[in-house]
Amino acid sequence: MRRLFLLSAAVLALAACDRKADAPADKASTSTEAAPAGVVLDAAGLPKVRSGLWEVTSTEDRGKTTKVEKQCVGEEGTRELREILTRRDTPECKFTQGLKAGGFVVTAVCEQGGGVKSLLTVVWHGSETAFDMKMSVGAETPQGKIDAGEIRAKGQWTGPCPAGVKPGDEIE
Numbered sequence: 654m655r656r657l658f659l660l661s662a663a664v665l666a667l668a669a670c671d672r673k674a675d676a677p678a679d680k681a682s683t684s685t686e687a688a689p690a691g692v693v694l695d696a697a698g699l700p701k702v703r704s705g706l707w708e709v710t711s712t713e714d715r716g717k718t719t720k721v722e723k724q725c726v727g728e729e730g731t732r733e734l735r736e737i738l739t740r741r742d743t744p745e746c747k748f749t750q751g752l753k754a755g756g757f758v759v760t761a762v763c764e765q766g767g768g769v770k771s772l773l774t775v776v777w778h779g780s781e782t783a784f785d786m787k788m789s790v791g792a793e794t795p796q797g798k799i800d801a802g803e804i805r806a807k808g809q810w811t812g813p814c815p816a817g818v819k820p821g822d823e824i825e
Contacts, residue, residue, distance in 0.1 A: 704814075
């Protein structure tokens with residue numbers, strides 16, 4: 654299970670909007686704002702996190718469901734984060750990503766057919782060793798009614814991965 658940076662609701666919300674391998678890379682809308690204090694950006698302009706063992710507490714359903722996970726994160730973990738942060742427009746979905754409101758923000762609006770739109774907003778605040786992420790996922794009907802939920806995740810780097818544990822492995 655890979656919920657460390659890319660929670661399942663975001664995957665589901667964006668599944669219909671999967672970018673094609675030939676999707677143009679120049680369609681992303683990004684801000685040129687300077688990185689907020691504590692946020693370290695890599696060469697691609699995306700938030701960078703430290704490789705090692707991370708403990709992440711996620712809360713769904715307005716605090717009704719809380720889960721704590723520990724996972725060894727390496728390049729594979731940062732690729733998961735990059736997947737959600739670097740989506741590109743498709744005919745069905747329009748994405749924006751960049752530095753806004755003191756953090757890294759991704760928004761998506763996807764046409765689902767029948768006039769229904771799926772909506773996603775991810776706001777990531779943090780540093781290389783800690784983050785706070787909020788995901789709002791919802792659907793808008795043709796009549797303008799919105800049914801939405803929110804997932805919050807807070808993560809903390811706890812140190813190097815234990816011996817014998819490789820990136821992607823979860824710790825019980």
